[in-house]
Amino acid sequence: MSTARILLFDSGMGGLTVARAVRHELPFVHLVYAADNAAFPYGAWAETALVRRILGVMAELIARVDPDIVVIACNTASTIALAQLRDTFGVPFVGTVPAIKPAAAQTKSGIIGVLATPGTVRREYTQTLIHDFAAHCRVELHGAPRLAEMAERKLKGVAVDLAALKDEISPVFVEAGGRRTDVVVLGCTHYPLLTDELAKVEPWVVRYIDPAPAIARRVADVLGSVVTRPPGREVPPHNSVLLTSRRPEAEDALPAYAKMGFHLPEFLGMAV
Numbered sequence: 001m002s003t004a005r006i007l008l009f010d011s012g013m014g015g016l017t018v019a020r021a022v023r024h025e026l027p028f029v030h031l032v033y034a035a036d037n038a039a040f041p042y043g044a045w046a047e048t049a050l051v052r053r054i055l056g057v058m059a060e061l062i063a064r065v066d067p068d069i070v071v072i073a074c075n076t077a078s079t080i081a082l083a084q085l086r087d088t089f090g091v092p093f094v095g096t097v098p099a100i101k102p103a104a105a106q107t108k109s110g111i112i113g114v115l116a117t118p119g120t121v122r123r124e125y126t127q128t129l130i131h132d133f134a135a136h137c138r139v140e141l142h143g144a145p146r147l148a149e150m151a152e153r154k155l156k157g158v159a160v161d162l163a164a165l166k167d168e169i170s171p172v173f174v175e176a177g178g179r180r181t182d183v184v185v186l187g188c189t190h191y192p193l194l195t196d197e198l199a200k201v202e203p204w205v206v207r208y209i210d211p212a213p214a215i216a217r218r219v220a221d222v223l224g225s226v227v228t229r230p231p232g233r234e235v236p237p238h239n240s241v242l243l244t245s246r247r248p249e250a251e252d253a254l255p256a257y258a259k260m261g262f263h264l265p266e267f268l269g270m271a272v
């Protein structure tokens with residue numbers, strides 16, 4: 001058996017919140033992070049084009065990294081493409097979908113908020129989660145147009161505009177019949193990067209659900225049944241970050257990736 005190679009994938013820097021939890025759960029694995037920064041943000045893409053893009057990028061990444069397991073650390077990608085990724089590639093995938101089931105189990109008021117990208121809130125997958133696990137709750141689902149980009153700017157060192165943040169989150173805070181939202185699902189992996197600022201602008205205190213620790217446990221479980229093997233060729237070293245484009249913003253992002261432990265950049269030249 002060799003060290004397990006894990007490919008963590010997101011449209012941008014949000015998957016770093018999942019990477020952090022995976023490092024904590026599995027400190028001795030070989031981690032490679034990949035971001036489709038050429039296509040960021042995924043939240044604004046139409047479904048058919050996005051599925052095609054994700055399948056194309058994943059083919060390149062799997063060829064380059066030869067992973068034992070792939071973590072789709074992105075709700076917007078998982079809710080649209082997970083089934084097709086599993087059908088297309090012979091590698092185990094762990095996805096990230098909005099944590100509606102635990103939220104429905106934890107709410108006392110019966111009102112839960114779901115913050116996600118505009119793409120994720122439109123997905124049938126998300127509606128099915130609500131139908132299957134939260135039918136007894138009032139679910140305030142909000143597609144936040146700018147939150148993911150605000151989180152990326154924060155990681156690059158730009159101060160968060162708190163008034164704009166408050167506008168982005170306020171639709172999930174509702175009061176009705178003497179009850180109010182008490183649990184909010186962070187349904188985009190970028191949002192836990194804004195936890196400190198969320199606490200400053202929330203209209204009242206709620207519990208936020210960051211799915212990253214549960215995803216990391218799931219990765220450990222799946223790895224337990226995977227026979228790891230040495231790569232068939234030279235692959236990016238542990239702590240590499242693969243970006244699909246060298247657009248100017250990419251250079252600004254490198255210090256942030258390095259701060260989160262991914263300090264070996266590689267560019268793939270997969271412009272949109």
Ligand code: DGL
Nearest residue numbers: 014041042043075076189
């Ligand atoms: N981090 C991604 C997610 O979990 C989406 C951000 C985006 O590209 O819009 O949904």
